[in-house]
Amino acid sequence: MSYKLLLDMDGVLDDFVGGASKAHSRTSPYEDDQGHGVFDMEKLWGISTNDFWAKCQGYNFWFWMEKTKEADEIVNLATAYFGVDNIAILTSPSDPDRECVEAKRDWIKKYYPQFSKRIIFGSAKEFLAGPERVLIDDRDRNVEDFRAAGGATVLVPRPWNKENDRSGKVLEVVKLGLAVIMGVSNDIK
Ligand SMILES: [Mg+2]
Secondary structure, X not given: OOOEXXXXXXXXXXXXXXXXXXXXXXOOOXXXXXXXXXXXXXXXXXXXXXXXXXXXXXXXXXXXXXXOOOXXXXXXXXXXXXXXXXXXXXXXXOOOOOHHHHHHHHHHHHHOHHHOOOEEEOOOHHHHOOOOEEEEEOOHHHHHHHHHOOOEEEEOXXXXXXXXXXXXXXXXXXXXXXXXXXXXXXXXX
């Protein structure tokens, strides 16, 4: 057995919140501390789920998503620990947006072609959990379910999750989390 890493995309590698805010011509609901810890942006904006997704869909919405500022370093860190061949991207397809999967695949090929043969689409991420399986994700529920199913996890601290008070320290938290899981205390660069 060897450790395998499942790396989330939205909110970890791509700036979904930025993309959604732009699509709605609104400022991010997380600029206000009151929104912290609430995952669903539409609740903070006071709009319906349908109205939210009506503007967050289609090939261009997903493909032109910007990288998060930590994305490259998260990938570098993950690669140092696991090796590129042991990393897959695990991302939820936006249902029923048929163009989401195609656009996300193209996005990965554009920015991280080293993972283009290991892209897994699915929302029930805990089905891939088990011994020596690690998930890096920004959603509380995904992390909790994956852990309950026997996997190890690192929650990327973001304003919309439980670790929001550490959202300015993404790389430190990811690095420490991986070091604990992999049982190493030395610095990997
Ligand atoms: Mg995510």
